[in-house]
Amino acid sequence: MSKIDYPFDRQHLWHPYSSMRHPASVFGITAASGATLTRDNGQTLIDGTSSWWACIHGYQHPSIVNAMQQQLQQLTHVMFGGITHEAAIELGRQLLTLLPPSLTKVFLADSGSIAVEVALKMALQYWQGRKAPQKQKILTIRHGYHGDTFAAMSVCDPDEGMHTMFGDNVTPQLFAPAPTSRFGDPVSTTDIDGLQQLLEQHHHHTAALILEPIMQGAGAMWFYSAGYLKAARELCDRYQVLLIADEIATGFGRTGALFACDHAGISPDIMCVGKALTGGYISLAATICSDEVAAGISDSPAGAFMHGPTFMANPLACSAASASLALIANNEWRLQVSAIEQQLKHELANAAQLPAVKEVRVLGAVGVLELHNAVNTSVLQNEFVKRGVWVRPFSRFIYIMPPYIITAAELSKLTHAMLEVAALLPKMVMSSTPTSHG
Numbered sequence: 001m002s003k004i005d006y007p008f009d010r011q012h013l014w015h016p017y018s019s020m021r022h023p024a025s026v027f028g029i030t031a032a033s034g035a036t037l038t039r040d041n042g043q044t045l046i047d048g049t050s051s052w053w054a055c056i057h058g059y060q061h062p063s064i065v066n067a068m069q070q071q072l073q074q075l076t077h078v079m080f081g082g083i084t085h086e087a088a089i090e091l092g093r094q095l096l097t098l099l100p101p102s103l104t105k106v107f108l109a110d111s112g113s114i115a116v117e118v119a120l121k122m123a124l125q126y127w128q129g130r131k132a133p134q135k136q137k138i139l140t141i142r143h144g145y146h147g148d149t150f151a152a153m154s155v156c157d158p159d160e161g162m163h164t165m166f167g168d169n170v171t172p173q174l175f176a177p178a179p180t181s182r183f184g185d186p187v188s189t190t191d192i193d194g195l196q197q198l199l200e201q202h203h204h205h206t207a208a209l210i211l212e213p214i215m216q217g218a219g220a221m222w223f224y225s226a227g228y229l230k231a232a233r234e235l236c237d238r239y240q241v242l243l244i245a246d247e248i249a250t251g252f253g254r255t256g257a258l259f260a261c262d263h264a265g266i267s268p269d270i271m272c273v274g275k276a277l278t279g280g281y282i283s284l285a286a287t288i289c290s291d292e293v294a295a296g297i298s299d300s301p302a303g304a305f306m307h308g309p310t311f312m313a314n315p316l317a318c319s320a321a322s323a324s325l326a327l328i329a330n331n332e333w334r335l336q337v338s339a340i341e342q343q344l345k346h347e348l349a350n351a352a353q354l355p356a357v358k359e360v361r362v363l364g365a366v367g368v369l370e371l372h373n374a375v376n377t378s379v380l381q382n383e384f385v386k387r388g389v390w391v392r393p394f395s396r397f398i399y400i401m402p403p404y405i406i407t408a409a410e411l412s413k414l415t416h417a418m419l420e421v422a423a424l425l426p427k428m429v430m431s432s433t434p435t436s437h438g
């Protein structure tokens with residue numbers, strides 16, 4: 001058993017959304033394999049989070065590990081300015097075979113938030129190239145989450161996000177009401193009108209609509225009508241506003257379709273992918289745009305797209321992503337995700353009877369218990385660990401997004417723990433923690 005220096009960690013290492021004065025408890029993990037994490041004390045935990053929704057094929061998958069090992073022998077990193085390499089080319093090829101055919105130009109970025117920044121910059125530069133430089137506002141829908149950097153924060157939900165915290169440093173944007181029409185239902189005219197009114201009023205100075213297609217993740221854990229997404233595409237065309245689909249959480253099968261946009265049969269002008277892109281093995285994201293967007297950017301005064309991170313197209317990350325996409329391309333995920341969906345629907349249904357639970361929602365490999373009140377993440381965390389599972393509730397949500405390779409028995413262990421812990425809730429004294437996917 002490896003020894004973890006907890007006092008050093010508490011003294012010196014920031015964890016996500018944490019305080020250095022009152023650091024939340026952390027669990028030392030020494031190994032992981034399949035859907036199982038191993039603690040420093042030897043206890044094993046079934047993972048219900050896929051490490052923040054990324055590790056879709058499970059931990060230590062031999063084909064991803066082998067691909068990375070081979071890449072390590074060959075070329076770990078080299079700058080992408082003035083240089084190219086086979087790892088990036090291979091990844092680009094594989095991405096294009098999976099993506100909607102209208103998306104053709106790939107920008108490789110370090111993380112999801114950066115992919116969102118890149119998408120927003122692309123939209124602004126595009127309109128400069130199309131002689132409409134006044135189109136600078138970004139429109140989005142409430143309850144969204146797009147990342148923690150400044151421009152990404154500006155399009156997160158204005159109430160639940162960090163807008164007030166950072167005041168004038170967060171650019172004011174336009175917010176349409178969140179869609180209320182559920183996934184599987186037709187879209188209501190109220191939902192469409194809310195979006196249309198803003199476009200009607202503001203399209204002259206609006207560059208893009210950015211949204212999370214079908215699943216609003218960290219901001220809401222909510223699945224909305226494909227009809228809404230379809231209407232959003234039509235409205236963007238009518239009002240000459242680019243559509244940016246943030247598929248960072250939904251891409252690569254999570255909601256039961258390869259991309260959530262597929263539920264509505266639409267293609268965005270710009271798409272962001274991240275999280276599961278490398279199978280969750282190493283940080284990498286991508287922003288992909290259409291020929292038309294790329295052409296507009298070339299016509300802009302700068303004549304070039306003005307972004308270029310130091311570790312752009314890191315070969316090691318590209319090799320992990322290619323291996324993960326090869327697993328996606330063999331289509332096993334379709335059966336895995338639909339089996340998870342059936343099991344979640346069946347096993348979580350009874351949670352609706354619990355007094356603390358407001359609603360149970362399942363789509364693809366996502367199972368959500370929405371509660372009446374916000375939870376204390378650390379307290380619930382301990383309850384889950386006691387039960388041998390890794391589930392990290394936040395805000396009003398106890399949810400799981402397990403690796404696709406999870407077995408039925410492992411998944412049952414997760415759903416049973418969710419029901420047991422949700423059943424404890426009314427008895428516990430809860431204090432709310434800041435809203436975030438922390």
Ligand SMILES: *Cc1c(COP(=O)(O)O)cnc(C)c1O
Binds near residue numbers: 217
């Ligand atoms: C997680 C997430 C991001 C941010 O990605 P990071 O890699 O954490 O920067 C952006 N958009 C969505 C929809 C996400 O779920």
